[in-house]
Amino acid sequence: MTGDAKKDSKVEKQIDQKLKVYLQQITTAKSLDSSDSDVLFHESNYHVFRALRVFGSSVLMRKMAQGSESLVGGLAAAGIARAQEKNNANKALKILDEALSISDNAYARLTKADILQAIGRKPEAITELRYITANFQHLEETYIAARKFLAELENPPKKGPCFIATACYGSYDHPDVLVLRNWRDRCLLRHAMGKLFVKWYYATGPGAAEVVVRHPRLGKLVKYSVLIPLTKALKIAGFHNIEEQKQTHG
DSSP states (O other): OOHHHHHHHHHHHHHHHHHHHHHHHHHHHHHHOTTOHHHHHHHHHHHHHHHHHHHHHHHHHHHHHHTOSSHHHHHHHHHHHHHHHHHHHHHHHHHHHHHHHHSOOHHHHHHHHHHHHHTTOHHHHHHHHHHHHHHOTTSHHHHHHHHHHHHHHHSOGGGOOOHHHHHHHTOTTOHHHHHHHHHHHHTGGGSHHHHHHHHHHHHHHHHHHHHHHHOHHHHHHHIIIIIHHHHHHHHHTTOOOHHHHHHHHO
């Protein structure tokens, strides 16, 4: 085991000890009032931490594989690490379902989405993130994290994200957002200056979109003062959204 892996193992033991203490505190609180919503929330959170602990152990396995001195040993360890990661992910997902059966926990759903995405179950991850954005808008940090994660999954860079427009309209597939993407693909990406603008936008757009999500009034201002007039002008210029073009030429 490498020095880093040994450190990770030590940290995991410390985490196990803290989880043990946390569970003892929850058990004591439940003995006083088992129906208290705060107690149920903490019990749910305990299972979230358990899930993270279980899934996190696969990271240690990967580090052990990378630290193997022999080629054959390294390949064998890497294979074990991949199998262990999948096994740990499935165990973690079951624990998270247990957490959600106790309390509809936004952080549990966000963690579940993260694990689902990590093991290639993207549609299920998106379902969890959409649930969070629809039902937990009052939890600002978790809501913003879910919105950002959802945007990354629904518009990966190769598709060309429209960060600010998506944030303002609340949908990646809104007709006006489609118009803007059509404009990007048919005009901006065909010219040097347009390509530079798109590159700059991809670098700054996510941060600007996060500000819009945090401040809905600002989002409305951008939508009605900038985006709607721009899309109207683009439609006049012939940059209709793709679905409209299909219907027109169908």
